[in-house]
Amino acid sequence: MFVNKISVEISWGDCDPAGIVYYPQYFRMFDSCTAAIFRMVTGIDKRAMIERYGIVGFPMVDTGARFYIPSRFGEEIQVHTSVPKIGRSSFEVSHRVFRGEDLAIEAFEKRVWSAIDQESGRLRGIPLPPEIVSALSTPSIHEGVSS
Template identity: 30%
Template sequence: MTRTFEMPVRIRFAHCDPAGIVYFPQYLVMTNALVEDWFDDALGIEYAHMISVRRVGLPIVKLNCEFARPSRLGETVTLALSVDSVGQRSIRIEIVCQCNGEVRFRSRQVLVTTSLDDGRSIDIPGDIARAIEQFAPGTSRALQEESDT
Protein backbone atom coordinates (compact mmCIF):
# COMPACT_ATOMS: atom_id res chain seq x y z
CA MET A 1 0.00 0.00 0.00
CA THR A 2 1.33 3.41 -0.95
CA ARG A 3 1.93 5.84 1.88
CA THR A 4 0.66 9.38 1.61
CA PHE A 5 2.12 12.61 2.90
CA GLU A 6 -0.56 14.95 4.21
CA MET A 7 -0.54 18.64 5.01
CA PRO A 8 -3.40 20.81 6.27
CA VAL A 9 -3.75 24.20 4.59
CA ARG A 10 -5.94 27.02 5.84
CA ILE A 11 -7.54 28.85 2.94
CA ARG A 12 -6.46 32.46 3.25
CA PHE A 13 -7.60 35.67 1.63
CA ALA A 14 -4.53 35.57 -0.66
CA HIS A 15 -5.72 32.24 -2.09
CA CYS A 16 -9.12 33.57 -3.08
CA ASP A 17 -10.82 35.48 -5.85
CA PRO A 18 -13.35 38.27 -5.08
CA ALA A 19 -16.06 35.62 -4.55
CA GLY A 20 -14.07 34.16 -1.63
CA ILE A 21 -13.25 30.86 -3.35
CA VAL A 22 -9.80 29.53 -4.17
CA TYR A 23 -8.57 31.01 -7.43
CA PHE A 24 -7.52 27.89 -9.36
CA PRO A 25 -3.80 28.76 -9.92
CA GLN A 26 -3.41 28.98 -6.15
CA TYR A 27 -3.88 25.22 -5.95
CA LEU A 28 -0.60 24.88 -7.87
CA VAL A 29 1.13 27.16 -5.37
CA MET A 30 -0.23 24.91 -2.61
CA THR A 31 0.87 21.71 -4.38
CA ASN A 32 4.38 23.10 -4.86
CA ALA A 33 4.58 23.88 -1.13
CA LEU A 34 3.37 20.34 -0.43
CA VAL A 35 6.17 18.85 -2.55
CA GLU A 36 8.75 21.02 -0.75
CA ASP A 37 7.43 19.94 2.66
CA TRP A 38 7.32 16.30 1.52
CA PHE A 39 11.03 16.48 0.68
CA ASP A 40 11.91 18.20 3.95
CA ASP A 41 9.61 16.38 6.38
CA ALA A 42 8.99 12.93 4.92
CA LEU A 43 11.98 12.22 2.68
CA GLY A 44 14.63 13.88 4.84
CA ILE A 45 16.05 15.78 1.84
CA GLU A 46 16.37 19.50 2.43
CA TYR A 47 14.59 21.03 -0.57
CA ALA A 48 16.30 24.42 -0.32
CA HIS A 49 19.72 22.73 -0.22
CA MET A 50 18.79 20.52 -3.19
CA ILE A 51 17.93 23.61 -5.23
CA SER A 52 20.51 26.16 -4.12
CA VAL A 53 23.58 24.01 -3.35
CA ARG A 54 23.15 20.74 -5.23
CA ARG A 55 21.54 22.60 -8.16
CA VAL A 56 18.97 19.85 -8.72
CA GLY A 57 15.59 21.10 -9.92
CA LEU A 58 12.27 19.32 -9.96
CA PRO A 59 9.97 21.04 -12.48
CA ILE A 60 6.53 19.79 -13.42
CA VAL A 61 6.63 18.57 -17.03
CA LYS A 62 3.15 17.09 -17.21
CA LEU A 63 0.10 18.28 -15.30
CA ASN A 64 -3.50 17.16 -15.12
CA CYS A 65 -5.93 18.91 -12.79
CA GLU A 66 -9.55 18.26 -11.87
CA PHE A 67 -11.56 20.79 -9.90
CA ALA A 68 -14.49 19.07 -8.19
CA ARG A 69 -15.86 21.62 -5.71
CA PRO A 70 -14.84 25.11 -4.59
CA SER A 71 -12.82 25.70 -1.44
CA ARG A 72 -13.67 28.84 0.50
CA LEU A 73 -11.96 31.45 2.61
CA GLY A 74 -11.49 30.25 6.19
CA GLU A 75 -11.74 26.51 5.48
CA THR A 76 -8.92 24.12 6.25
CA VAL A 77 -8.27 21.62 3.49
CA THR A 78 -5.95 18.63 3.57
CA LEU A 79 -3.53 18.03 0.72
CA ALA A 80 -2.35 14.42 0.34
CA LEU A 81 0.55 13.39 -1.90
CA SER A 82 1.16 9.84 -3.08
CA VAL A 83 3.75 8.46 -5.49
CA ASP A 84 2.38 6.57 -8.48
CA SER A 85 5.75 5.54 -9.92
CA VAL A 86 9.41 6.45 -10.11
CA GLY A 87 11.43 6.41 -13.30
CA GLN A 88 15.10 6.99 -14.07
CA ARG A 89 14.59 10.76 -14.25
CA SER A 90 10.95 11.30 -13.31
CA ILE A 91 8.44 10.90 -10.52
CA ARG A 92 4.69 10.52 -11.06
CA ILE A 93 2.67 11.85 -8.15
CA GLU A 94 -0.97 12.37 -7.34
CA ILE A 95 -2.18 15.12 -5.02
CA VAL A 96 -5.71 15.15 -3.65
CA CYS A 97 -7.21 18.11 -1.81
CA GLN A 98 -10.09 17.32 0.54
CA CYS A 99 -12.20 19.13 3.08
CA ASN A 100 -14.40 17.17 5.48
CA GLY A 101 -14.05 14.05 3.33
CA GLU A 102 -15.09 15.86 0.15
CA VAL A 103 -12.62 15.98 -2.77
CA ARG A 104 -12.11 19.55 -3.92
CA PHE A 105 -9.14 19.24 -6.28
CA ARG A 106 -7.02 16.45 -7.75
CA SER A 107 -3.74 16.77 -9.59
CA ARG A 108 -1.57 14.23 -11.36
CA GLN A 109 1.93 15.46 -12.05
CA VAL A 110 5.12 14.22 -13.62
CA LEU A 111 8.20 15.84 -12.07
CA VAL A 112 11.60 15.54 -13.75
CA THR A 113 14.96 15.99 -12.07
CA THR A 114 17.05 18.58 -13.88
CA SER A 115 20.40 20.25 -13.62
CA LEU A 116 19.82 23.86 -12.68
CA ASP A 117 23.15 24.70 -14.28
CA ASP A 118 22.22 23.68 -17.83
CA GLY A 119 18.47 22.96 -17.64
CA ARG A 120 18.77 19.37 -18.87
CA SER A 121 17.13 16.37 -17.30
CA ILE A 122 19.36 14.20 -15.11
CA ASP A 123 19.00 10.85 -13.39
CA ILE A 124 17.35 11.10 -10.00
CA PRO A 125 20.25 11.29 -7.53
CA GLY A 126 20.64 8.04 -5.59
CA ASP A 127 19.81 9.41 -2.15
CA ILE A 128 16.65 11.04 -3.47
CA ALA A 129 15.59 7.89 -5.37
CA ARG A 130 16.11 5.76 -2.26
CA ALA A 131 14.12 8.16 -0.10
CA ILE A 132 11.24 8.21 -2.58
CA GLU A 133 11.25 4.43 -3.02
CA GLN A 134 11.13 3.98 0.76
CA PHE A 135 8.19 6.36 0.90
CA ALA A 136 6.30 4.49 -1.82
CA PRO A 137 7.26 0.83 -1.59
CA GLY A 138 6.59 -1.25 -4.67
CA THR A 139 7.29 1.53 -7.16
CA SER A 140 9.77 0.80 -9.90
CA ARG A 141 12.25 2.99 -11.68
CA ALA A 142 10.85 1.87 -15.02
CA LEU A 143 8.57 4.63 -16.26
CA GLN A 144 7.86 4.88 -19.94
CA GLU A 145 10.42 6.96 -21.82
CA GLU A 146 7.85 9.61 -22.71
CA SER A 147 7.69 10.63 -19.05
CA ASP A 148 11.41 11.24 -18.87
CA THR A 149 11.44 13.97 -21.48
Protein backbone atom coordinates (compact mmCIF):
# COMPACT_ATOMS: atom_id res chain seq x y z
CA MET A 1 0.00 0.00 0.00
CA PHE A 2 1.29 3.44 -0.97
CA VAL A 3 1.70 5.81 2.02
CA ASN A 4 2.27 9.53 1.64
CA LYS A 5 3.67 11.36 4.67
CA ILE A 6 3.21 15.12 4.88
CA SER A 7 4.50 17.41 7.63
CA VAL A 8 2.18 20.27 8.56
CA GLU A 9 2.96 23.19 10.84
CA ILE A 10 -0.10 24.27 12.81
CA SER A 11 -0.87 27.90 12.06
CA TRP A 12 -2.66 30.43 14.28
CA GLY A 13 -5.69 30.35 11.98
CA ASP A 14 -6.09 26.59 12.53
CA CYS A 15 -6.76 27.12 16.24
CA ASP A 16 -9.82 27.90 18.34
CA PRO A 17 -9.90 30.30 21.35
CA ALA A 18 -8.54 27.49 23.58
CA GLY A 19 -5.40 27.46 21.41
CA ILE A 20 -5.92 23.98 19.97
CA VAL A 21 -6.72 23.00 16.40
CA TYR A 22 -10.42 23.46 15.69
CA TYR A 23 -11.47 20.02 14.45
CA PRO A 24 -12.89 21.08 11.01
CA GLN A 25 -9.42 22.36 10.16
CA TYR A 26 -8.14 18.78 10.27
CA PHE A 27 -10.67 17.81 7.59
CA ARG A 28 -9.36 20.63 5.39
CA MET A 29 -5.85 19.22 5.92
CA PHE A 30 -7.10 15.69 5.16
CA ASP A 31 -8.66 16.85 1.89
CA SER A 32 -5.31 18.34 0.86
CA CYS A 33 -3.56 15.10 1.86
CA THR A 34 -5.99 13.06 -0.25
CA ALA A 35 -5.27 15.27 -3.27
CA ALA A 36 -1.54 14.95 -2.52
CA ILE A 37 -1.52 11.14 -2.51
CA PHE A 38 -3.18 11.16 -5.96
CA ARG A 39 -0.63 13.74 -7.14
CA MET A 40 2.14 11.41 -5.93
CA VAL A 41 0.80 8.32 -7.73
CA THR A 42 -0.23 10.07 -10.98
CA GLY A 43 2.53 12.66 -11.22
CA ILE A 44 -0.02 15.39 -12.02
CA ASP A 45 -2.07 17.80 -9.93
CA LYS A 46 -5.79 17.40 -9.32
CA ARG A 47 -6.81 19.85 -12.05
CA ALA A 48 -4.80 17.96 -14.69
CA MET A 49 -6.05 14.62 -13.34
CA ILE A 50 -9.68 15.77 -13.71
CA GLU A 51 -8.97 16.75 -17.31
CA ARG A 52 -6.99 13.60 -18.18
CA TYR A 53 -9.50 11.12 -16.74
CA GLY A 54 -12.71 13.00 -17.60
CA ILE A 55 -13.91 13.12 -14.00
CA VAL A 56 -15.37 15.88 -11.87
CA GLY A 57 -13.32 14.68 -8.90
CA PHE A 58 -13.69 12.21 -6.08
CA PRO A 59 -16.31 13.55 -3.67
CA MET A 60 -16.47 12.35 -0.10
CA VAL A 61 -19.49 10.23 0.84
CA ASP A 62 -18.49 9.30 4.41
CA THR A 63 -15.91 10.44 6.96
CA GLY A 64 -14.99 10.09 10.59
CA ALA A 65 -12.18 10.59 13.07
CA ARG A 66 -10.97 9.71 16.54
CA PHE A 67 -9.03 12.46 18.29
CA TYR A 68 -6.50 11.34 20.90
CA ILE A 69 -4.05 14.22 21.40
CA PRO A 70 -4.69 17.91 20.65
CA SER A 71 -2.34 19.97 18.51
CA ARG A 72 -1.50 23.60 19.17
CA PHE A 73 -0.25 26.64 17.29
CA GLY A 74 3.38 26.26 16.15
CA GLU A 75 3.53 22.49 16.57
CA GLU A 76 4.38 20.22 13.68
CA ILE A 77 2.29 17.17 12.91
CA GLN A 78 2.84 14.48 10.34
CA VAL A 79 -0.11 13.10 8.37
CA HIS A 80 0.30 9.58 6.96
CA THR A 81 -2.23 9.05 4.17
CA SER A 82 -2.99 5.76 2.43
CA VAL A 83 -5.77 4.08 0.48
CA PRO A 84 -6.29 0.73 2.25
CA LYS A 85 -9.43 -0.33 0.38
CA ILE A 86 -10.28 0.12 -3.30
CA GLY A 87 -13.56 -0.89 -4.90
CA ARG A 88 -14.76 -0.52 -8.48
CA SER A 89 -15.45 3.21 -8.21
CA SER A 90 -15.13 3.93 -4.50
CA PHE A 91 -12.12 3.90 -2.23
CA GLU A 92 -11.31 4.47 1.42
CA VAL A 93 -8.63 6.87 2.55
CA SER A 94 -6.87 6.54 5.90
CA HIS A 95 -5.19 9.47 7.67
CA ARG A 96 -3.05 8.79 10.71
CA VAL A 97 -1.78 11.96 12.37
CA PHE A 98 1.30 11.89 14.55
CA ARG A 99 2.64 14.53 16.91
CA GLY A 100 6.18 13.34 17.32
CA GLU A 101 5.97 9.59 17.92
CA ASP A 102 2.47 9.79 19.40
CA LEU A 103 -0.67 8.93 17.44
CA ALA A 104 -2.89 12.02 17.66
CA ILE A 105 -5.74 11.22 15.24
CA GLU A 106 -7.07 8.32 13.20
CA ALA A 107 -9.42 9.42 10.44
CA PHE A 108 -11.05 7.92 7.38
CA GLU A 109 -12.83 9.05 4.25
CA LYS A 110 -14.85 7.14 1.69
CA ARG A 111 -14.74 8.76 -1.73
CA VAL A 112 -16.11 7.99 -5.19
CA TRP A 113 -14.29 8.46 -8.52
CA SER A 114 -17.02 10.46 -10.25
CA ALA A 115 -18.13 11.83 -13.59
CA ILE A 116 -21.28 13.41 -14.99
CA ASP A 117 -23.50 10.90 -16.78
CA GLN A 118 -24.06 12.29 -20.29
CA GLU A 119 -27.64 11.00 -20.53
CA SER A 120 -29.03 11.99 -17.14
CA GLY A 121 -26.69 14.87 -16.30
CA ARG A 122 -26.27 13.35 -12.84
CA LEU A 123 -23.11 12.63 -10.92
CA ARG A 124 -22.20 8.94 -10.87
CA GLY A 125 -19.32 6.71 -9.87
CA ILE A 126 -17.15 5.33 -12.65
CA PRO A 127 -14.40 2.69 -12.45
CA LEU A 128 -11.03 3.80 -11.14
CA PRO A 129 -8.33 3.59 -13.83
CA PRO A 130 -6.26 0.39 -13.47
CA GLU A 131 -2.97 2.30 -13.38
CA ILE A 132 -4.16 4.33 -10.38
CA VAL A 133 -5.40 1.21 -8.58
CA SER A 134 -2.04 -0.44 -9.21
CA ALA A 135 -0.04 2.59 -8.00
CA LEU A 136 -2.12 2.97 -4.83
CA SER A 137 -1.76 -0.75 -4.11
CA THR A 138 2.02 -0.86 -4.53
CA PRO A 139 3.87 -0.87 -1.19
CA SER A 140 5.80 2.37 -0.94
CA ILE A 141 6.34 5.22 1.51
CA HIS A 142 6.74 8.72 0.15
CA GLU A 143 7.76 11.78 2.12
CA GLY A 144 5.56 14.47 0.61
CA VAL A 145 5.74 18.20 0.89
CA SER A 146 3.40 20.30 2.97
CA SER A 147 0.28 21.14 1.03
